[in-house]
Amino acid sequence: MLGDLRQKLTDRFGTSDERRLDSALRRSGPVVVPVRFHVVHNGRTGWLSVSDIRRQVDTLNAAYGGGRGGVDTGVRFRLTGYSHTNSSAWFYRPRTYESSMKRRLRKGGRGTLNIYTAAVGTDVLGFSTFPQWYRRAPHMDGVVVDFRSLPGGSFRNYDRGYTAVHETGHWLGLFHTFENGCRPPGDGIADTPYEARPADGCPHGRDTCPQRGGDPVHNFMNYAHDSCMREFTAGQGRRVRAAWAAYRGG
Numbered sequence: 001m002l003g004d005l006r007q008k009l010t011d012r013f014g015t016s017d018e019r020r021l022d023s024a025l026r027r028s029g030p031v032v033v034p035v036r037f038h039v040v041h042n043g044r045t046g047w048l049s050v051s052d053i054r055r056q057v058d059t060l061n062a063a064y065g066g067g068r069g070g071v072d073t074g075v076r077f078r079l080t081g082y083s084h085t086n087s088s089a090w091f092y093r094p095r096t097y098e099s100s101m102k103r104r105l106r107k108g109g110r111g112t113l114n115i116y117t118a119a120v121g122t123d124v125l126g127f128s129t130f131p132q133w134y135r136r137a138p139h140m141d142g143v144v145v146d147f148r149s150l151p152g153g154s155f156r157n158y159d160r161g162y163t164a165v166h167e168t169g170h171w172l173g174l175f176h177t178f179e180n181g182c183r184p185p186g187d188g189i190a191d192t193p194y195e196a197r198p199a200d201g202c203p204h205g206r207d208t209c210p211q212r213g214g215d216p217v218h219n220f221m222n223y224a225h226d227s228c229m230r231e232f233t234a235g236q237g238r239r240v241r242a243a244w245a246a247y248r249g250g
C-alpha cells in the first residue's frame with residue numbers, strides 16, 4: 001500500500017519524498033474535511049444528540065490540531081450533515097450489514113468523511129477503510145465506531161472520542177504504530193519508534209524493539225486507553241497530507 005502511495009505522489013508531483021513535498025502541500029492551507037455523521041440506533045439505545053456529534057467533531061479537531069499534546073497535522077474537520085436511522089439489524093451487526101448500511105447512508109465524494117455509530121462490539125471499537133481502497137469500492141469508504149466511545153460515552157477506558165480519532169487516522173492513510181512489529185518498514189513513519197505489539201492500558205517506559213526509541217504508547221495510532229493517548233507526530237502529519245493530496249483532495 002505504501003508503494004501505491006509513492007507511485008501516486010511521483011506521478012503527480014515528480015517526487016514521493018514527503019519532506020520535499022510538504023512545503024508545497026502546506027502552502028495550500030489546512031485540509032478541511034467535511035464530515036457526514038450517521039447515527040444508527042435501536043430505539044433509544046445508541047441514539048446520540050447533535051451536541052454529542054459536535055463534541056466528537058471538536059475532539060477530532062483538537063487531536064489533529066495538536067491540542068492534546070502532539071503536532072498540528074494541518075487537518076481540520078467540519079460537520080456538514082448528520083442522520084439518524086432506527087435499525088436493530090444495522091445497529092447490532094454493523095459488520096454484517098456494512099455494505100447495505102453504507103449504500104443507503106453514505107454521502108459525498110472521496111474527500112468526505114462518513115462516520116457511522118453503532119454497537120460495534122467489545123473486542124473491536126471501530127473499523128475504517130484506507131484511502132487507497134476508495135477507487136475500487138467508493139461506497140464502502142468511511143469510519144464506523146462504537147456509539148459508547150464518543151466523548152462522555154459509557155465505554156470504560158475508551159470514552160474520550162479517541163476511537164474516532166484513531167479510525168480517522170486509518171481513513172487518512174495511517175497504519176498502527178505496531179504495524180510489522182520490529183520489522184522494517186514498521187508503520188512506514190520515521191519518527192514513530194518500532195513497537196513489537198499493541199500497547200494495553202498505559203504502559204510506562206515500554207521498549208519492545210531493538211531499534212532506537214521507546215514504544216510510542218501515547219500515539220493515537222496505538223491501542224492504549226483514551227486517557228493515555230495524546231499525539232500524532234510530525235511524520236504522521238506529513239503522511240496524512242501526502243495521502244490526502246494523492247487520494248482524497250483536489
Ligand SMILES: [Zn+2]
Pocket residue numbers: 166167170176
Ligand atoms: Zn486501528
